[in-house]
Amino acid sequence: MKRDLDVTSAYDEFRSMVVRITRERVVPHAATIDREARPPLEAVAAFREAGLMGLPFPEALGGQDGDLMTQTIAVEEVSRGCASSGLTLMTGWAALDPLARFGSESLKAQILPSVASGEKIAGWCLTEPHGGSNVAGIKTRARLERGQWVIDGTKRFITNAGWAEWYLVLAKTDEKSMGIFMVHKDDPGIRFGKQEDKMGLRGSPTADVIFEDCRIPEDRVVGDAIGGYARMMVSLSISRPLIAAQALGIAQGALDEAVAYTKTRSPFGQPVSRYQLTRAMVADMAVKVEASRAVLYQAVQMIESDPEKARVFASMAKLLCSDTAMEVTTQAVQLHGGYGYLKDYPVERMMRDAKITQIYEGTNQIQRMIIAKHVYQD
Numbered sequence: 001m002k003r004d005l006d007v008t009s010a011y012d013e014f015r016s017m018v019v020r021i022t023r024e025r026v027v028p029h030a031a032t033i034d035r036e037a038r039p040p041l042e043a044v045a046a047f048r049e050a051g052l053m054g055l056p057f058p059e060a061l062g063g064q065d066g067d068l069m070t071q072t073i074a075v076e077e078v079s080r081g082c083a084s085s086g087l088t089l090m091t092g093w094a095a096l097d098p099l100a101r102f103g104s105e106s107l108k109a110q111i112l113p114s115v116a117s118g119e120k121i122a123g124w125c126l127t128e129p130h131g132g133s134n135v136a137g138i139k140t141r142a143r144l145e146r147g148q149w150v151i152d153g154t155k156r157f158i159t160n161a162g163w164a165e166w167y168l169v170l171a172k173t174d175e176k177s178m179g180i181f182m183v184h185k186d187d188p189g190i191r192f193g194k195q196e197d198k199m200g201l202r203g204s205p206t207a208d209v210i211f212e213d214c215r216i217p218e219d220r221v222v223g224d225a226i227g228g229y230a231r232m233m234v235s236l237s238i239s240r241p242l243i244a245a246q247a248l249g250i251a252q253g254a255l256d257e258a259v260a261y262t263k264t265r266s267p268f269g270q271p272v273s274r275y276q277l278t279r280a281m282v283a284d285m286a287v288k289v290e291a292s293r294a295v296l297y298q299a300v301q302m303i304e305s306d307p308e309k310a311r312v313f314a315s316m317a318k319l320l321c322s323d324t325a326m327e328v329t330t331q332a333v334q335l336h337g338g339y340g341y342l343k344d345y346p347v348e349r350m351m352r353d354a355k356i357t358q359i360y361e362g363t364n365q366i367q368r369m370i371i372a373k374h375v376y377q378d
């Protein structure tokens, strides 16, 4: 069977557009938002103008109907220049994916258009203080009381907390069931913790979202109040490849920087790019980046055709791309010598940003557990 190796050639024009936006409107602010620990407002303005904030959503609701490969390419290319901006782009998509798939028409019409246009920001709330790896063990509760859902619980490490208007919240509705709820930041009983002081992704806000007797209308449940866990698993098999794309972008960005730097640095009279040791390091970095890209794009193609069967491949792509990001950024710092340790060079930020990709959206230990379960079929 003939295989089309150049799986993304149909997306070349789109990729070029994102590369240009990233170069002109994202990269110039990447070091500043990292230093000031503030959201990437300049990048969001550029994404809004280009229609990227609503890329995956239906056109009828203000989106672009972009498939998963389009989203993957967008996150990869933005993250190549700035991982915080890449996360900002994808978080609203992930947060509203369950709503777009399973929500009622009226709830979609109420929320999606303003997020798709970029006028409003969204976040998603799964993780809790006692342990994010165990999504089935969440303690946040939602109960129906006189025509309103009442939510109690704390969600930890929530991207866009305090900045976003809309929050998707996973909560238990009884011992065995979960529901997904849409909460607005002006609803009574929602508040936010302090902004976390992070190692990396400092241009992306992270904080607790706390629900105390938080009351929302009954129709803000996504689908029904029973099958929320299964719906969230479907959305996670979409968002994991996007985290993989973020990691891949970071790795490619660090490789680009390392290649450029080693061509110009000449401590012994000729560029370090001429030494075999350097070339072997760069060759290994390039192989890891290309192998990660191949696995990610294949996973994306499989997810497009059968998300249920492809779930394990989403885990493989997330694991491989994030481990690659950590290794390649570490080597890129090494190839910069002492200068790689300074904030003056982007590889320092890239190495800090890479670490989280091995942790969030399911740690890499959790991905290995999922993959091993698939391999053993147990």
Ligand SMILES: Cc1cc2nc3c(=O)[nH]c(=O)nc-3n(C[C@H](O)[C@H](O)[C@H](O)COP(=O)(O)OP(=O)(O)OC[C@H]3O[C@@H](n4cnc5c(N)ncnc54)[C@H](O)[C@@H]3O)c2cc1C
Pocket: 123, 124, 125, 126, 127, 128, 129, 130, 131, 132, 133, 134, 156, 157, 158, 159, 160, 198, 201, 206, 356, 359, 360, 361, 362, 363, 364, 365, 366
């Ligand atoms: C910057 C940032 C942004 C984030 N954004 C969001 C967000 O927007 N929304 C959201 O819901 N969450 C978000 N998270 C949370 C993130 O997804 C969790 O931190 C992650 O899932 C891990 O959960 P935890 O930190 O509680 O670690 P824990 O679950 O406490 O795990 C601790 C360690 O134990 C390991 N471990 C746990 N269980 C097992 C096991 N069974 N076998 C082997 N090892 C195990 C883990 O791999 C890890 O190494 C974010 C986190 C950060 C830091």
